Amino acid sequence: MTSASACGKVILLGEHAVVYGRPAIAVPISGLRATAEVHGRPEGGVLIEAHDLQVVSRLPGDEATSPLALTAANTLRHLGLDAAQLGLRIVVRSDVPIARGLGSGPAVATALVRALAQHLGRALSAEQVSALVYRTEVLLHGTPSGVDNTVVAHEAPVWYVMGQGPEFLLVGVQLNLVIGDTGVSASTREAVADVRRGWEANASRYERLFDAIEHIVGEARACLVEGRLGRLGELMDANQALLAKLGVSSAELDGLVATARAAGAFGAKLCGGGRGGCMVALVARGSQVQVAEALRVAGAVRVMTSTVVAHARGS
Ligand code: PMV
Numbered sequence: 001m002t003s004a005s006a007c008g009k010v011i012l013l014g015e016h017a018v019v020y021g022r023p024a025i026a027v028p029i030s031g032l033r034a035t036a037e038v039h040g041r042p043e044g045g046v047l048i049e050a051h052d053l054q055v056v057s058r059l060p061g062d063e064a065t066s067p068l069a070l071t072a073a074n075t076l077r078h079l080g081l082d083a084a085q086l087g088l089r090i091v092v093r094s095d096v097p098i099a100r101g102l103g104s105g106p107a108v109a110t111a112l113v114r115a116l117a118q119h120l121g122r123a124l125s126a127e128q129v130s131a132l133v134y135r136t137e138v139l140l141h142g143t144p145s146g147v148d149n150t151v152v153a154h155e156a157p158v159w160y161v162m163g164q165g166p167e168f169l170l171v172g173v174q175l176n177l178v179i180g181d182t183g184v185s186a187s188t189r190e191a192v193a194d195v196r197r198g199w200e201a202n203a204s205r206y207e208r209l210f211d212a213i214e215h216i217v218g219e220a221r222a223c224l225v226e227g228r229l230g231r232l233g234e235l236m237d238a239n240q241a242l243l244a245k246l247g248v249s250s251a252e253l254d255g256l257v258a259t260a261r262a263a264g265a266f267g268a269k270l271c272g273g274g275r276g277g278c279m280v281a282l283v284a285r286g287s288q289v290q291v292a293e294a295l296r297v298a299g300a301v302r303v304m305t306s307t308v309v310a311h312a313r314g315s
Contacts, residue, residue: 001039002119008032008096009103009151009278010179010271010306013158013239014219016195017213018145018248020206021166023161025153025224027175028172029306034094034107036091036115041087046072048091050108059083068092071136072111075116078124078132090116097302099185100274103138109133129153141189156202157308159221170311173227177308178260178281178291182252186277191248191273198247206246213242227310233282237270240269248274250267256295257281263294 002195014024041047046059057066059175063073072090076083096104113132119125124132130146130153137144145158148190157169187309190287199206223232240257243249249257253270260268260281268281283291292303 001037002109003035003037004111004114004118005033005035005153006107006114007103007155008034008107009148010177010278011147012271012280013236014193014213014217014270015272015274016243017161017210017217017235018160018194018210019143019195020199021162022210022214023148023159023217023221025149025157025159025169025220027097027157027177028151028155029102029179029304030155032096032102032304034092034096034104034111035053036104036108038115038119038140039089040044040292041086041089043219044084044087046076046083046086046088046090047196048072048090048092048112049235051099052092053090067105070139071112071132072116074135075113079117079120079122079130081120088116088119097181097278099187099277101188101274101277102179102180103152106125106133106137106148109136110149110152122153126153133196134146135180141192143192157224162248163240169187169221169224171227171308172225172310173229174285174310175224175229175308176285176288177282177306178265178283178288178295179271179278179304179306180194180256180260180295180300181278181304182256182304183299184248184250184252186273188273189276195246195248209242213239216242229266229282229284232234233268234282236267236269236282243274246303250275252276252299253279256298256300257296259294260291263287263289263291265291271300272313286308
């Protein structure tokens with residue numbers, strides 16, 4: 001048996017605008033993980049069991065309809081192997097909540113690609129894993145920017161611009177995050193499509209909003225590297241206001257964001273596609289518990305805390 005895992009993620013700033021060529025900053029959530037185990041299967045073929053989704057897919061056969069089967073098929077093709085000649089059972093599990101903007105799709109797909117390649121004795125670089133998972137994201141989301149598969153495959157804070165290689169950010173001070181789940185499942189594909197319709201109807205307004213987000217993300221990058229958390233929080237708040245103008249926030253998200261700020265967060269915003277799913281707050285070391293409790297009282301169905309460790313100087 002071979003097993004591999006992959007992390008969840010949170011987009012700290014820049015979602016949606018990133019689909020239009022602007023930068024985004026995303027960080028891994030290493031405490032939330034998906035795992036894939038690969039076992040031999042004497043009957044032959046490739047069977048994929050996703051227990052959290054209660055889905056079983058097969059190869060050959062299900063690659064056009066099942067994102068996991070497609071991921072395995074693309075990986076095998078990349079490795080020059082034929083599923084019909086193999087006998088494998090792949091078991092996938094995930095702690096990353098589904099359809100909440102925390103990267104459950106890329107986490108599961110990344111774990112699967114890694115476990116499959118390792119089981120077959122083949123090494124894949126993070127770039128290769130990311131490129132394979134991107135193809136699954138296309139099936140799931142239609143026109144993904146690529147930020148999610150990139151941050152998950154590299155498991156590092158990343159500055160991402162579509163069509164350019166990722167830049168890894170040397171975070172100057174530990175980031176303490178509190179993530180609140182509205183409990184509302186939201187489709188990133190639909191949110192992205194609605195923004196696209198808005199852009200088509202009024203390109204100059206949307207381009208102005210994307211430009212404003214770009215400006216914020218640029219300043220946030222400097223704050224992250226220099227460890228200026230207060231200003232970083234303000235920029236997250238400003239990003240949230242622009243996301244609301246894009247029409248991707250919701251009453252539940254607005255409520256949790258306001259609660260986190262009132263409980264002392266430096267700043268807070270929705271994360272990912274929006275319309276539901278999760279929000280993320282940046283908080284001072286030591287105030288994670290207080291902000292988490294306030295979010296629970298305000299109706300968050302699940303609250304998670306995560307930290308992004310500072311880059312060690314000289315390394
Ligand atoms: O909802 P998530 O976690 O899949 O994040 C989507 C981020 C978007 O910027 C809205 C879309 C994209 O492809 O980057």
